[in-house]
Amino acid sequence: MRLAELIKKILLIEILKGLWLTLRMLFSKPVTIQYPFEKRKVHEGFRGKHALVRDPFLGDDKCIGCMRCTTVCPSRCIYIKREKRENKMVVTDYIIDASRCIYCAYCVEACPVCALVLTEDYEYSSYKRENLIFNKEQLLKNWDEFVKKWQKDYYFNKFWQPPGIDPSRWPKTKREQGPIPIKRVVEIKKENIDESTSS
Amino acid sequence: MHPESTKELLINMGPQHPATHGVLRLILEVEGELIKKCVPYIGYLHRGVEKLSEDLTYVQVLPLTDRLDYLSSMINNVGFCIAVEKLMGINVPERAKFIRTIMSEVARICSHLVWIATHALDIGAMTVFLYAMRDREKLLELFELVTGARLTVSYPRVGGVRCDINQEFLDELHKFIEEFPKKVEEYETLIDRNRVWLKRTKGVGVITAEEAINWGLTGPTLRGSGVYYDVRKFFPYDAYDKVDFEVPIGKNGDIYDRYKCRMLEFRQSAKIIKQCIEKLPEGSILAEDAPKIRMPASPLKIDKNDIQFEIYIEDKSTEDFIKKFTEVYASVEAPRGELGFYIVCDDSAKPYRMRVRAPSFVHAGVLPRLCEGALIADVIANIGSIDIVLGECDR
Numbered sequence: 001m002r003l004a005e006l007i008k009k010i011l012l013i014e015i016l017k018g019l020w021l022t023l024r025m026l027f028s029k030p031v032t033i034q035y036p037f038e039k040r041k042v043h044e045g046f047r048g049k050h051a052l053v054r055d056p057f058l059g060d061d062k063c064i065g066c067m068r069c070t071t072v073c074p075s076r077c078i079y080i081k082r083e084k085r086e087n088k089m090v091v092t093d094y095i096i097d098a099s100r101c102i103y104c105a106y107c108v109e110a111c112p113v114c115a116l117v118l119t120e121d122y123e124y125s126s127y128k129r130e131n132l133i134f135n136k137e138q139l140l141k142n143w144d145e146f147v148k149k150w151q152k153d154y155y156f157n158k159f160w161q162p163p164g165i166d167p168s169r170w171p172k173t174k175r176e177q178g179p180i181p182i183k184r185v186v187e188i189k190k191e192n193i194d195e196s197t198s199s
Numbered sequence: 200m201h202p203e204s205t206k207e208l209l210i211n212m213g214p215q216h217p218a219t220h221g222v223l224r225l226i227l228e229v230e231g232e233l234i235k236k237c238v239p240y241i242g243y244l245h246r247g248v249e250k251l252s253e254d255l256t257y258v259q260v261l262p263l264t265d266r267l268d269y270l271s272s273m274i275n276n277v278g279f280c281i282a283v284e285k286l287m288g289i290n291v292p293e294r295a296k297f298i299r300t301i302m303s304e305v306a307r308i309c310s311h312l313v314w315i316a317t318h319a320l321d322i323g324a325m326t327v328f329l330y331a332m333r334d335r336e337k338l339l340e341l342f343e344l345v346t347g348a349r350l351t352v353s354y355p356r357v358g359g360v361r362c363d364i365n366q367e368f369l370d371e372l373h374k375f376i377e378e379f380p381k382k383v384e385e386y387e388t389l390i391d392r393n394r395v396w397l398k399r400t401k402g403v404g405v406i407t408a409e410e411a412i413n414w415g416l417t418g419p420t421l422r423g424s425g426v427y428y429d430v431r432k433f434f435p436y437d438a439y440d441k442v443d444f445e446v447p448i449g450k451n452g453d454i455y456d457r458y459k460c461r462m463l464e465f466r467q468s469a470k471i472i473k474q475c476i477e478k479l480p481e482g483s484i485l486a487e488d489a490p491k492i493r494m495p496a497s498p499l500k501i502d503k504n505d506i507q508f509e510i511y512i513e514d515k516s517t518e519d520f521i522k523k524f525t526e527v528y529a530s531v532e533a534p535r536g537e538l539g540f541y542i543v544c545d546d547s548a549k550p551y552r553m554r555v556r557a558p559s560f561v562h563a564g565v566l567p568r569l570c571e572g573a574l575i576a577d578v579i580a581n582i583g584s585i586d587i588v589l590g591e592c593d594r
Contacts, residue, residue, distance in 0.1 A: 014392035021388050022326055031333050043340070045347040074259040104262035104353045118347075159347070163362045163484075 042120045045158040047103045049121040050096045050134055051143035053114065056186040061140060062115035065091040069107035069116060077101045094139060098124075099132040105159045112171040114160040114180075119146040147182055154179035207235065210575075214243045218321045218579045221589030223563065229575060237570040237578070239563050244593040252553045257283050257357060260553065265351040267555060268591040270313050272352050273306035273342075274533045275591075280355045281436055282529035282540035287357070293438075294482040295359035300438040301475045302345075302354060303531075304468040305372070308379070309338050310534035311461050311468075315386060318458070318583035322399050324390050334382050337375055344368050359485035373476055376469045383465045391462075400455040404569040404581040407452055414565045417558050418536030419460040420585050424452030430532040442474045454584040461586075535559055535586055559592035 008014070033040055042048075052061040065082040077100035081093040105118050119142065126132055134142065147155070156179040161167070167175055181189070208229050214222040222243035228236035248267065252260040264279045265272040277299050284291060291299075316331035339349040345364050346352040354361050390396045406414070411424040421428055429446040431439040447463035449456030530539035536558025545551040562585040569581045 009394075014394070018326075018389045018393065021385060031336070043344045043347075046343060047347045072259070074255055074262050102262050102265075103348060103351065105347065106258075106262070158362060 042122070044120075046120045046122070047105050047118040047159075049119050049124050049142055049146070050098060050101070050139060051117050051119045051146055052094060052136065052139040053117055053180060054140050054143050054147075056181050056183055061091070061094070061136065062113050063091045063094055064113055064115070065089045066112060068110040068112065072106045072110040074104060074106065075100050075102050078107060091136075094136040096134045096139065097132070098134055099129060108157060108159040109162050111160070112173045114157070114174065114177040117143070117157050117160075119143070121146055150182060152182075154181055156180065212578065214240075219582055220317060220587055221592075223582070223587065223589055223592075225566070225570075225578065227570075227575065227578065232574045232576075234570050234573055234575065234578065237567045239566050241560070241563055241589070242593050244589045246594065248594045249553050249555060252550055254549065256549055260550065261356070262351070262353045265353055266590060267557065267594060268310075268533060268535065268538070268559070268588050269350060270588055271306040271310040271534050272350060273302045273354060274310075274531060275538065276353060276355045277303055277437070278529065278531040278533070278538050279540050280357050281531060282527055282542050283357045285529050286527045286542055286544060289358045289486050291359055291437075291486055292483050293480045295484045295486075296438040297475050297479050298360050298364055298484065299355055300442070301364075301372070301472055301479075302352075302360075303437070304472045304475075305338055305341065307468050307534045308465060309335055309342075311465060312338075314461060314534070314583075314586045318580075318586070319386075319390055321579045321583045322396065324393070324396065327386050327389050330382070330385060330389075334379070341368060341371055341375070344371070356485065359483070363484050369476055369479075372472065376472050376476075379469050380466055383462060387462065397455070399576075399580055400458060400584075401453060402451075403454050403573065403577050404584060405451065405453045406565070406569060410568070411452065414568065415561045416536065416565060417561070418533070419457055419464060420536060420562055420565075422446065423449035423457035423460045423584075425450050425456075430530055430537050434530065436529070436531060438475060438478075439471075441478065442471050444471050444474075454580055457584045530556065533558060535588065535591070536562065538591075555591075555594055557591040557594060559587040559589070560594075562587050563592050 052063065054060065055062050063080075065080060067080060070076070070078045070080055077097040079093075079095040079097075080091060081095075082089055082091045084090075103118065107116050108118055121142070124132075160177065161170065161174065210227040210229055211224065212227055213219040213224040216223075219225070224240040224243065226236075226238045226240065227234055246266070248263050252263060255263070261276060261279060264275040267275050312331040312335040316328040316335075319325075319327035319331075342352055343349050345362065345368055346354040406416075406424055408424040408426050411421050412426060416424075417428065417430075425448050427446060427448055430436075431444075432446055444467045447460050447467065449460050525545075526541070526543045528539055528541045530537050532538075537556065538558060539556030541552075541554040541556065542550050543552040565585065566581065569585070570578050573581070
């Protein structure tokens, strides 16, 4: 027993075993991703850059100014400016401070009209703080950028209608929401309608 | 020059030291290589989560608990949810309990992988770091698949979980768990019998069982000293009473035994996940009587001023629940030890006081006891072995 231990000690058995393992690893497939040139696949429902959904038919955002997102936000980084015009609430500006946001997606879940979304973009670091404060224009632009890259015809975020909660507990407007058609789909549809009316 | 003035030297280790696992600052009084006195200074990462939570509703506090122990944010969330559920008397559905157990154990593996990676790196084994990070990446990707975030998940919710897990996730996880024990063996091949590793860990930072209990240690740090204590076994929460697992305990209470304990916990976690996947029942993932604090249900009046909306307080059912109990303490077994949430409630939708019993905070207190009389190089090994996360320590 003692001799065996001595032999092990002199022959560096345990260290050679470790080295053998590292040598074998040399011939296995590398798992590294060369980041800026090669990107990891982002899973659906990733909570990234903020965007306001542009309604494909109206061309404007869907926000109704109910203030639910501001109330539910734990870091209080959403500011909404709204006005009453002709007995109707109009959202004049919608500001998200992305430098304070903690990406919990509570605002996305609370929105009764599915107007807000955390898109799958994650590359938006900036040298200036002002660039991280998104106003309504910038948020709509974010949506356009995101949709350009979207492969499928329809988009629906998985936090819009939270699957755990019974639909009867959602606000009525939330229940009516469906997948959002992407711009090119809308154009095809419009063409079809035009053709059918002309013919 | 006085000959005695060169005898003792004060060394300021941290808060920007790469091996102190965050912003821990240690003032070491050394005589040569020997440490005479060691005083930890904490609070460099203090964000006032406890005070902040007094101004937020119970649901809003949940994302903040992600930021306590950022290596195992899932378990923090579960701990907070269990405390609030106890407060309101909510029964969580079976499926949600099993999902939470699976996710907790995945988070535990993740956290222990970072621990083995950094601990080995501190002591001088670079290869283990790379291998552990490679495996952690897969688990983080699985988190992303379900929750939409890799690190700050905010996944559980008061009364259940946020979204259901799908078959793709279960398949991937099962595949990972099948080959995971082999990966653990890989790490062990590299360091388990390595003579450098043994010299650095065996008989270093010894703490006896009695002392460990007196210092209030929990988790693998306590079990390394040979004390059988695990919140999962003693006060079962979620689905831990329905699965079969062992609690590995050490003997000598030195760094090597703590390391061994955690290595065995890898295998036990894999075992728990496997059982949970097999037993996963069908059903809903959110309790029926869960308060509506999650989703604003009542219609809103727009003519009020902007800030004065208190949607959650309008929901009377929540208040009725809360009136039953005024204070509650619930604890879970985090990778570092017992993580407890103590909540005092005053009939509103916001906690009157929330106190977090952070294992890292307690463990930081034992550092002087472990380090005094040892060498400077052992300080790093000790910090690694008690596995502190300063985000949780300072809160």
